Structure formats: C-alpha cells, structure tokens
Amino acid sequence: MAGLLAGAMNAIAGGGSFVTFPALVFVGLPPVIANATSTVALLPGTIASSWAYRKGIGGIGGLPMRVLLPVTLVGGLIGALLLLYTPSHTFDAVIPWLVLLATLVFAGGRELVQGLSGRVKIGKAPVLIAQFLISIYGGYFGGAVGLMMLAVWCLLDTAPLHAMAPARTVLVSTANGMAALCFVLAGAVRWPEMLAMLFSAVAGGYLGARGAGHLPPKVVRGCVIVLCAAVTVYFFRR
Secondary structure (H helix, E strand, O other), X not given: OHHHHHHHHHHHOOOOHHHHHHHHHHOOOOHHHHHHHHHHHHXXXXXXXXXXXXXXXXXXXXXXXXXXXXXXXXXXXXXXXXHHOOOHHHHHHHHHHHHHHHHXXXXXXXXXXXXXXXXXXXXXXXXXXXXXXXXXXXXXXXXXXXXHHHHHHOOOOOOOHHHHHHHHHHHHHHHHHHHHHHHHHOXXXXXXXXXXXXXXXXXXXXXXXXXXXHOOHHHHHHHHHHHHHHHHHHHHHO
C-alpha cells in the first residue's frame, strides 16, 4: 500500500519517499536500512521519467550535462557512503531534522524557485559547488532534492521551470542511482520489502499519471504537505 501511494504521489506532486521511508521504519527496519530500501524501490520510477524526458535533456545556464552528470554522480556516491558509515544512533538523531528540512523545502520550494527565477544571479562555479553538495544530500537522504536543485539553478538560468524538468529528473536519477548501487553492493537493502514496494510504486505511478488530470493540483499538493508535516512530527516524537 505504501509503495502504491508513493508511486502515485511521485507521479502527481512528488514526495513519495515521505511515505515509503516512514512505512519501512514503522514495520521495524532500522532507519539506515529503511532509507536504502526506499531509495532502491523508488529508483525505477525516476529512471522511467528520465527516459520519457530524454528528448528534452540539456544543460543548465551554460553548464553542459557532461559536467553536471559526473559532479552529481560523485556527490551521490559520497552521500551514500556517508549514510552507510553513519552509526544507527547518529542517523536516528539526524532523521527528524532531515525530514523537517525536506518538508519545508517541499512546502515552500516552488514559491522560492519562482521568486528566485531571473532575479538573483551567481556564477557557474558556485552553482556547480551547490549541485555537488545537493547531490551528497540526495545520496544521503534525498527528500525534496529535485526542488533544491531547481532553486539553485534559478540563480544561474532564466529558462522556464518546465524547461528544466528533464535535467532535474535525470540528475536526481543520477544521484539516486549511484546511491542505490552502493546500497545494493553493501547489502543494505531488504529485498522482500523493496520488491513489494517497487512493483506497487510502478503501479501507483501509472494510476497517478492517469488520474492526475482529474485532481486539483492545489488540493493534491496540500494533502502531500499535510502528510509530510505528520511524518515530521512522528519522527520528532519518536
């Protein structure tokens, strides 16, 4: 059920990891294992989105994909390794703050991105450094990482947000894909739970895409924000 809902959320408004991660923790998986399992389970959906966007993939503000991809790949690798080497009790203490950060970005990220677009300008080097740091976060936890990338890119590129969607999807998939590979090789994935979520997330993504046009976007986003806030409260109380 969690995978089905997460897949539908990712197809409509994003935020699917706010369902899969806490659901896995709730059924008893250690947080590090739950995070790794959730990342692997949701990866096929982002890869499918990347394939759908393949004709529109391009660079950002003069930074070509041949530069952005390796930076994102290395960042995702470092983030994944940091997670694998983080003691469980330390990750337990960090989780609530990561979830809170992701919730705030998800709740206000679009307005922030729109506010920054075309109004503030910085150079390519700071954007590339920020992309590297965001990719580390993506490999480590990843909530709302796509919105974080867009917010930074808007400081360099004045292109419409929808034009950046292909690059965002591909680079999020890159960071998540590298992290997922590390988690699999490290044996940090619980396969029964992962496979159940993977197939249900694919089904949820299909159903969500089919039903997206029949749901008011503001209502859907509002429901996701309420869910994110509830998850945040749960982890702080936990």
